[in-house]
Amino acid sequence: MKRIILLFTLLLSFAVYSQVTVTPQSLQYNNSGSPGVNVGGCGLIDLGASTSTSINFGVTLSKPDALVTGDGNVYVYIKKNAGSNAVLKQTIAIPSGSWPTNVTTSVVTVSASLNVVPSDFDPTGGLLFVTYTSSGGAGYTSCSYQVKRNATPEFKLAPSLLGVPCNSTISTTFYVTNVYNSPGTLVYSWIIGSGWNVAAGTYQTASNSYTLTPVSYPPGNITVQAKLAGVDYSAGSSIVSLAPFTSTATIGGISSYCTYPTASIFSIDAGAGNTVAWSISNSSIGTISSPSNSQVTVTSLTQGIFTLSALITNPCGQTVTKTKVVTVGAPMPLIDNYSCPTESAPCALNNPANNNYLIYNLSAPVGSYVPVSSDWEWDKISGNFYFLNNGLYNSATATGTQGSIYLTGANPTDNPAKFRVRVRNSCGWGNWRTYNWTDGTTTPTNPGNPPTAYFKVSPNPVSSYFDISLINPSVAPQTSSPKVIRIYGQYGQLLQNNTVFYGVGYNSYNMTSFASGTYYVSITFDSFSESHTIIKI
Template identity: 30%
Template sequence: MKSKIHLLTILITFCIYNTYGQITTTLDEVYVNGQTSVTNCGTIDFETTENNTLTFYYTLTKTSSSTGEGFLKIKLKYNSSSNGAERGNQYITSNLWNSNQYVHTIATNIDASEVQVNGSSIYLEFTEVSSPFDYYNSCEHSIIKTPVPSFSLTPTNTTVSCESTSVKNFTVTPSNIPNGATVSYQWNVGNGWEDTNGNPISNFTTTSTFVQLRPYQYPPNNVSVTPILNGVSYPQLTSTVSLGTFNPFINIVGDDYVCSSGVYTLDNISSFNNVTVQSVNSSNTSIATASYNATTGEITVTKVSDGIITLSAVLQNSCNQTVTKTKENIQIGIPSTVFNATITGNDSVCQGQNYTYALSGANHPCVNGIVWSVTSNLNIVSQSSNTIIVSKNPFSTEYAGEITASILGSTVEVNKGVWVGTPSNDGLVIQKIGSYDLYAGQWSKLRARYIPLTYVSNDPLNITFEWQIPNSMIRNYADTAYKDVKPRSSGQLNIGVRVNCECGNGEWEYRLFDVAGGNGNGGGVLTPVGGN
């Protein structure tokens, strides 16, 4: 019983599927460009027409179960494996049908470039707008076309170097030429060209697709050619001719530095007969000037001040093309690195010893001499281009000294400050800090100050102080310039101090202080004689 029910269900489903709407799309006729009729799905021939109009006469037939509502589309296939591209459509509603038929037309335009010589096709497709959205195709019309003759010229652009006599080749490439056709080429090359025999030419006709031309004017005119097929002229083809880039292999040759004046040349310029020097320039005439001697071919660079320039030369050929050649980063005079030179050696010059000092960082071809000098508290023992040996002048008491290296022909001076011998007591003083009475159990604070005459190049003082303080209690500080003093009795105190340095002990400097009576415990007020 179950098997019978299943069989009945399958039969009902099959009947419903086959009786559901179906539409037949029939292509009755195609008019090509309004004059050629193609029927029975025959081949549509565009021949040589570029823009083609196709008008399709069609009949749609439907079953009674179909609503007939949907889209009719024109589909163009470029080849057999491509999907059809839509080229037009109509929307057909159910009320347009006459019983079970709908007869109408639809048109489109197809360019010849959209199809192949053969292998393309076109057809109609009706697509339902309701379930099951089936589509129904007509038969396909094959499309063919006759290839259109065409021509191309190579190169389309070419360059000619100034005064170059190299041959230039020009070639016409024909396509789709019918068998037995007569083809010629009418050339128009204007002025500036000659044939390979040296004969100037302007207009000529050939049957060959290939010509060789040699320039003799610069630039020559463009090269044009008109193909003629069976007496019919085709569009003119042109190769644009222009001057090539002017950049000869010529460089400015010379040193990377100029001390006072320097000579530069343009190498390889003699190999270019048509190249001349139009001008030479310095990038900064406040540093150096540049001049050109056309007779010798030399560029002279003359120093004005220290610095860096770029030297340039403008070259020109007979075609009035110019190019600028440069030589960059030419050091004029003393470089900035020499201004940062230093003198190395000991910071102190002690009595009875010789000390050697060396100039560092001043090596340069423009440094052609060093003049050494020292202050009056030093003696020069010997000297060379980069070193000097000095000793202390025993007859001088000046503590600060200076060694100087001057570079000849420049404003460069390199200085080193030194401390000479031991300090004198010039500039050495003892000061009382604050002004308060000193009683038993109280202290006075003293300070030593040493302020000698110095040079900018001197390093900070590296000294200590040594004190002589009689009849007093003393309290020390880490900084030896300070002492706390507590006199034991009234009267006067003569306090001394001197400077100690690398070379030894300096001269004593004394100052007399009055000590007033105290409070009975042995203390008193410490007052400098002559004021603070």
Template identity: 30%
Template structure:
């Protein structure tokens, strides 16, 4: 019973406190100019950025134990929208109160873009430390939509040679009901067409090569001029797939021309990036470009092209004048064999350089000298180090040292070290006791012999490349056996032995 009475008392206390907390707005100061009270409409008019100062009053019964809480400015986009906090909340302490009242101000900024033309509202909400909320009345918010005008297009890229008609249109918005709207067009020079005071005009360029003026329109509402709108007219960047035709190498002089040059596009000028390397000139009658070498090096040929609208574009080509700086020779990487010869060739050459002078160390001679290669021979049989000096047209000289190699002669078996003897025959094959067997012996370096070659007259013989051979004489008379020792370098002379 006691618990029930206590619950009822607490509930009645909560209801009493909630019912007697009030939050009210005395007035709202709008944009430091207009005071609005009694929850009347806040009219933003055409102002975009709006400042609102709320003069508010909080009141409580003397029995309320504490006035501590938080005050917030709440905004609703429309009647069904969820309220959202605008600006910074204020924390209010109990010590701020004077007996049962607390009065102060709170402010916020609200953009016209955040509210609807009508239907938005704003109010204050106070929440006690016990999470009890009370709200003021709501102030409706309205705004006046600002008339606006959009010109289409805002920019026009008119290619050279294009004289197609173009339409320019103004789209109005938020025009007051019943207002009279007129348009004053300024088309400058280079356009033809009917220009009235309507919101759309169609114009045609009067020239394929002269750029017409930008187009400007000034709208007026009831005779009051609004902000002018302009469509900027320009040319797109002049581009072309034309390329410079000609060699990447300039030995003395060369002719260059333009590939894929469009109709109406001409060569306006040519230049060299380094006239100390090469000079260039233009034949205006046929468009050919002549480049002349001055010294070895790299330069850039620049060709300025111009279309009929006097727009220009520059094409470039990197060219090597004279021989490459890194020209070298090849053929002496392994030196030269004493008594032999090697071919020496130019390498990394672009074809401009030719051999103009050669010299070599003692025992070496040049048997042949051509534009891009030479034949060097050794007249000595001794090893050592040789050198060559080769001059190439254009001022490049190459000095190269290399070994002179002595190659030992190939080893061939010597017949003086060969002997042949008959040995016992174990070849017991029909016809029995008629087969004979001989063997060759080499008394020199055995590694010099890789295989043997036999030649036995009037006989049938087997295993002809072995050191021993079995043969069957066709007669009973003596048989001459010939044999020689061989390796990959050759064979000795034959050694002959008579076998009975």
């Protein structure tokens, strides 16, 4: 054990002895040409109010003669403050031949000089120190000189930004910080804007704080000047504005109507002093009546979905909107990326099959109802195909929002693949919607068949009125029967069914009351029906 302790002691002694000691000494500094000031050891360098300071000192390096350092360098650094990065001010080369040999301790002394300015250091104090680095990369550091300078008085007003809630009577204390604790008698001039519990104006105090309460909204800004030893210093301003208006209010009421027309009351607690303006996104599906700041009556008109909105305004004119999505009746599903003119007319699917596979996705306005897989149904009507069910393409039915189909044979244009879909919500099952898909292998050849459409609608998109006219003036319906115009919503709900014309066109159909969106215009006479998609803007 004694041998181990002795060996450890020898190793420690060798490690300590095998070091380069870096010692700055005889430092003298001159502030802006003033007489030099000597600093012993690593003492204090006081720049005072100097605009430029020169610093000169010696650096002694010592090491054991046996320690080989090779060519090295002495580096002189300063730091703006103790936590900042070091800034290199001077580099002094120490060639390997500079070191005396055949001595117990080898010593080298060099001279360092640098110039600094006050901005090199923070008023709170900076550092000056020296390092030596050998050719092998070993580094050794000296002690550090503390460097201070006179601080220009600085004052800061807080808070710099203040958001005041509408009608709030909560007081705020504004205060000024003497950043560098500059000594002397201080007088503060508070320039107070209007809207506080004191009249707008300038107030002088010896206190560095002032408490104010708002009385009108938004109150004005606060600006402060501090006077120290007859000199004015700006402490800045506090910019005052209204705090953002928020509300935790929610619209209460049903999330769906299962029948129509049906009236129901929706309510909201908007907060004292606030007003409420009610609106509805689609007045063809629901209408509002008897609005107040606390409730409104909404009457459902037809199947679909609408958003009820409550615009809350506070006494300062700030607003926030609350919404509630409401469904009417059982929903009608749509295959994504395809539109259908009506609920009853079949929808044509025209996408090509991918190696005999077709995949479709359903969506429907289910509102707040959360459907499960069994709430979506797919049902084969006819054609050469099967649905995927339990991992096999052998089923005439399927559930879920996605329908995967495998084509087992041709589905020509005169005998397409045909299936139907429906969806259920809290009101029950909606109607079936039928879809057709064909591979185009054959087409009907009966020359006596009428065209798929006689009429066109224009303009499209439409902002107010549209006209109905013949696509080909030489091809007109050979009938004297009345032609009925019906308007359907995006999900197939009938919106209007009371317009009839007898000739070969209809002018100025009024859509000014319709909300922006996609609609379908159906024209029916005798056993013939055609449909047109129109965009309302």
